[in-house]
Amino acid sequence: MQDNEIVDLYWARSENAITETNVKYGGYCRKIAMNIVANDEDSEECINDTYLSAWNTMPEERPDLLAPYLAAIVRNHALTLYRKLHSQKRGAGQTALALDELFEVASSSDTEDMVGRSLLSGHLNRFVAGLGTNDRLIFVRRYFYVDSLSDIASELSMSESAVKSQLFRTRQKLKDYLIREGYEL
């Protein structure tokens, strides 16, 4: 079923909307949730919350691409659950490692409010738009999808050390970019 047809089901308040969403994007959402919470039970909880959020936001929202829309929702739910379970602890797991890497870019004690994060999203989009395709794929897989370095290396047919080096350089570029945009890091 095409994305617009599934969105139409949401707008029509048809219960088949959830079923069709699960058929087409259940595995995709589950992968994102598992990358972040690393637990079957918790990832299922995130998936259920995602479908509920999708049901509550459509209508009103009519995304052109359903996959990224669901990906962002499940990611948010997974990060919320991760933080709830892990508090400020840092430990093993890709989420902790990815967060540590992003903390290398910015580690101020001041946090952004909702408006600030919205502005920051805009800056990040402009930054990512300026990256080469390969750098962008690595960056998005690592920090949006929270993939492991070995998975990214396998997906892009690169060595793990090459992925690690590219991420290091991209983070340096991001840091320089945010400083130029006036952020205090």
Next chain:
Amino acid sequence: MNGNDLMDALSGLDPKYIDEAAFELHGKPVKRSPKKSKVLRGAFIALPIAAALLITVMVALPALFRMGTSSDTSMPSDTGSYAPASEEAASDASASYEAAEEPSWDYEAAEEPSYEEPVYSAETEAAADSAAEDTTNASASAKNESAASTETAESEEPSETETSGSGISAEYDNGILTIENITLPEDISEVGYRIVQTTATGTEIPYSEGSLEDILTETDPLTLDISELALYDGTYTITIGDEIAEFIVPE
């Protein structure tokens, strides 16, 4: 702003970038695999060696055949092969050209000169003598080299003193150079590097040199960012301290 803000703000990434990277939905991007690069690199190295061997064989074989071929025109060349036709000849056919004291199967006349006669055998003996001498010299030098390598091995140090740097290897991948089996001093601030391109004619063209710290991104394994050099495809050598490794930039 901190890492948590960045992580959360990434949820607002443009959907097209999220979708672009959705390998679970669209499959993995098509890219030349490292294995294919290694195959190409292996072919790049193996082909000249194979060509040299082929030329050697093409030059040496006629000479060998001239030594063992008789003047009789009814030789296997008429049959299109060198396999003898008779059973007697078949038993003789397995003998080497140098070992046969009797003439080959198709002629028996002792008065006919054989290519094993002293005229040629003297030459072959001389060649064998010189080859034996070369072998002796080679084995003697090999013994000296092994004695020298034993001494260095006893010190339990990697081959840092070998200027050829046979121990280290370099692999180039998309602007990143990874060096294996290299030992660096604790203070690398004074370690320099030099990258030279080797052309097809053997000419060396200096490409870049400087402090290793300028291009270093990781120390274990040693990972160098040389993407800004924008190297063209070809063969290069990198010298780090006293160690040298060759790497190939693919097309």
